[in-house]
Amino acid sequence: MKKRNCFIGQSGGPTVAINASLAGIIHECIKSQKFDHVYGMVNGIMGLLESRYMDLGELFNDSQALEQLKHSPAMYLGSCRYKLPNYQDDPQTYEILFHTFEQLHITDFYYIGGNDSMDTVAKLSAYAKSIHSPICFIGIPKTIDNDLMGTDHTPGFGSAAKYVATSMLEIAYDSSIYKLNAVTIVEIMGRNAGWLTAASALARTQCNEAPDLIYLPEVPFSTQKFLDDIRKVFRHKKNIIIAVSEGIKNENGEYLDADSKYTKRDAFGHVLHSGTGKVLESLVYQEFKCKVRSIELNVLQRCAMHIASKVDLEESFQIGQAAVQTSMEGHSGVMMTFQRVQNQPYQVEYTYKDVLKIANLEQRIPVEWINDEHNDITQELYDYLIPLIQGEVAITYENGIPCYSNISHLRYK
């Protein structure tokens, strides 16, 4: 019988759920009994070009190791920020890759990643078709930003949202202790899409009103309106908590922290921001001369496995399983997607879409889901978000800290 081997890769920024998708793929491959080898490329396509890969079937053939992988943050296989060139510009790269595929008898290729990774899946599947290669290329989404088109939401987002909501609640408690005028600004990840910042609203309970104001990158940010909003809230309470996306822009479309000391860009040319909270902190202090503090939630939003969403981890595992079933049915050049069937009780179906309809596009919050004042979200958005953060996961602790999969293979000299 003909050999059937597959490659799995991870790419882009980490989330706490991306290893759950990896675990789902491995589990389904082993369960199907159709694969001789389940290979993992180390550091994505870039590592594959350097012939760096490992045999995952051997490493994860017991359920305990797989369970630990499912509950480990970041990326077991490592990542890369490598933009696959167009075939016309660099045919050799494609030839190297497909030569490797041939040598290793690869039939299926799973790439877990965000927007840029789907671009890779699109290019590889198009090239495969052009040379009549039967290899199936499947994209599995992941991003804490929830900004991929064609899917109800993305794996990894629910856990990041749960981290943001929980942190917002705890920061609100922390900020409540003094009887004095105070403003706390919480800066949340999300360059162009405000989904994660919106998730801060999930912190609201019978006991907690925070955040009092929410600023999203989908609508222009006005400094004057911002200060007026704060003035209004001060009329009925002393202690104000504000959630703000790192990527808010003024009416001219300029980022608020454009005056940062040194502007950094990632490999794809995206500008990396980090100073929006500090800029607003300074503005508020100058205007109100009150206690003011900005808090940047930073990378823990995407790596705090200890507070992951159970719904998110289960879905991320299952979308990995569904990816294997989809490629076994012969589909290629598609990204796996979630389709929300209903909200109460919450239910999703696993489907797939042409990756060309997804790659290089961004799904942002519809403006109808932002209030007229542009400083809060609507009930519709709340209802959309709340099912995604449900449930807690049981992490194994050893010696007081979580016990995650060993990633010493990513330790480079």
Added chain:
Amino acid sequence: MKKRNCFIGQSGGPTVAINASLAGIIHECIKSQKFDHVYGMVNGIMGLLESRYMDLGELFNDSQALEQLKHSPAMYLGSCRYKLPNYQDDPQTYEILFHTFEQLHITDFYYIGGNDSMDTVAKLSAYAKSIHSPICFIGIPKTIDNDLMGTDHTPGFGSAAKYVATSMLEIAYDSSIYKLNAVTIVEIMGRNAGWLTAASALARTQCNEAPDLIYLPEVPFSTQKFLDDIRKVFRHKKNIIIAVSEGIKNENGEYLDADSKYTKRDAFGHVLHSGTGKVLESLVYQEFKCKVRSIELNVLQRCAMHIASKVDLEESFQIGQAAVQTSMEGHSGVMMTFQRVQNQPYQVEYTYKDVLKIANLEQRIPVEWINDEHNDITQELYDYLIPLIQGEVAITYENGIPCYSNISHLRYK
């Protein structure tokens, strides 16, 4: 029979364990059946001067409410940053307070706080003695900084240490995914004492070496040595993680972020710092031109109840109980302390010490517990720290987020 009522107050910055001590005091007061009323002053001594207090015995007479209080972060009673004046300078303040005590038949006064709060306990108990008042004044320590004298460690520190160690582990996983030279700088709280920064070493496991370098405020920080240290580590690994205290100072005793845009001070005149990580990030980038990122753990270190240490919460509850027993024995002007009996198995005793030997002093890391290179901790310090972060607490979640005690009484207009 003569009435016996008590006051409990919380003061200073929040921790996740300070409500556990409050719960311990309330529980022991109710259990003793000797108190008619257990009053809580709202916003500490400052609130008491404005006659703001509440009856805790009524609110927490069922074990479920008390259990929730034990597992709620920040300060149920609110806090103040109020320095009690010396009697000589302002006798009226003392007269107002003791008049309130008399009117409410107060026999016992429990004040949970840090260094500055112990100063309040010292002053009130001294004044009580001078006027032959029989009221017992007991201090219960709390601080994430672990910098109080006379006690093996402080309530609240273990949970903050567990948060720091867990976050460091998760950041290390997050930072491991790319194959490129990179430096991640994690800035940790601790103005003059490096205990919490040292706790980042507890993230080290068989699978994780991070942090690679640790810089503490107990020894002078040299920029040149820092860059040389990084250069050395780069010789054998690409990806470097550094833990640094917010309060490190150069050889001239100046804070590294002294050039911050605007320097803030708290009510006690302490300078508030927040830019050390950013200063180092810029230095590293200029020297190595590599990927570099600084992460400020910020207030979540002291409010992340969802990752609290079970040992810490249990001890914090029990030191509250011990405080009630101590005042019932007639002691006053003392702070409750932990005395470590042994390390394996870990065991502490609850004792007390003259508060005058504690107030306004700082317990810093002994230099023998810092390595000769001044960039790591010794095994002795690791062994001291590790018992304090053991065990996890079961938080109740509702609708995806933790369910904490209602603190809407702290919502001021």
